[in-house]
């Protein structure tokens with residue numbers, strides 16, 4: 001509730017005319033108790049977690065080859081009833097846990113010093129405060145999340161959130177009630193350190209919800225504005241954490257990538273990314289060196305086969321922790337699988353790249369090789385300079 005009864009009173013207090021935004025705020029909040037203004041957050045929680053994932057639901061139901069190129073785990077398809085079931089459970093948790101938690105945390109908000117009065121903060125002030133909130137929450141969330149991946153914490157609490165090995169937008173807040181309280185604490189740390197205006201507080205929670213929905217959407221959207229945020233993890237980054245599952249020791253951070261980089265908990269992810277890039281590079285090489293008439297069909301089959309095999313490299317620890325799902329269109333993945341693979345920290349980065357993951361190529365049936373021997377010979381006859389490069393190319397393809 002504002003201490004001014006009229007617009008004129010507010011203008012006298014500020015010593016200037018009110019801006020358009022301040023007039024709107026005055027009209028909306030002047031007669032509302034601060035408690036009610038704070039409770040808006042609970043309302044936003046219900047509204048945003050209902051509306052923002054809806055486009056992803058529609059996309060999931062309209063699945064096609066075009067859409068599948070943006071799906072991070074294209075083997076997984078969720079039905080409307082699956083997604084609605086998740087939504088129902090999340091809303092139940094909101095009603096029973098998050099709503100009451102938000103309402104009862106009001107004294108903390110008063111103690112912190114979140115203000116509702118005029119003047120409103122400038123755009124710049126809101127921006128840097130929200131940046132601080134994101135950074136602080138990300139750091140705290142990193143350590144709390146990492147703690148939850150230890151034995152007891154995982155089995156009793158965090159396991160629920162990992163039921164979705166291929167997350168969907170509605171699954172962002174799908175978690176044990178204790179996890180919601182533990183990680184919710186991290187969200188209050190930023191405003192505790194740098195208290196701001198209620199509008200900044202609302203905006204912080206809304207943006208954080210939208211970020212959580214995007215990272216759990218299961219889709220990598222190239223047009224997302226979040227692509228411009230430095231060190232932003234995004235959907236693939238967090239999807240990897242869910243895909244590997246309970247024993248995952250990678251990608252704990254909720255928003256940015258710097259914590260995982262500093263503390264070395266992104267090694268497994270970076271390794272798999274390197275595998276992905278190298279495999280793609282090799283697939284491209286195969287495309288270049290195969291003749292379109294004879295080789296393209298076999299090549300595409302060969303690529304898929306190779307990608308499939310790359311998910312089952314000869315090294316046992318790698319086999320147990322296969323490269324990212326997008327790489328292996330034949331790999332089966334249960335969206336609700338609970339346990340997989342040893343910790344990704346057991347994946348050495350540099351040493352294994354030289355040998356095992358691509359050793360599979362030697363075992364490919366000859367029909368999957370990109371160039372038939374006769375075609376190779378034909379191409380070799382063209383010119384000496386071309387021949388050298390062709391031979392080098394075909395060696396590369398042998399891997």
Ligand SMILES: [Zn+2]
Pocket residue numbers: 145149158162241
């Ligand atoms: Zn986790």
Ligand SMILES: [Zn+2]
Pocket residue numbers: 161167172216238242
């Ligand atoms: Zn998650």
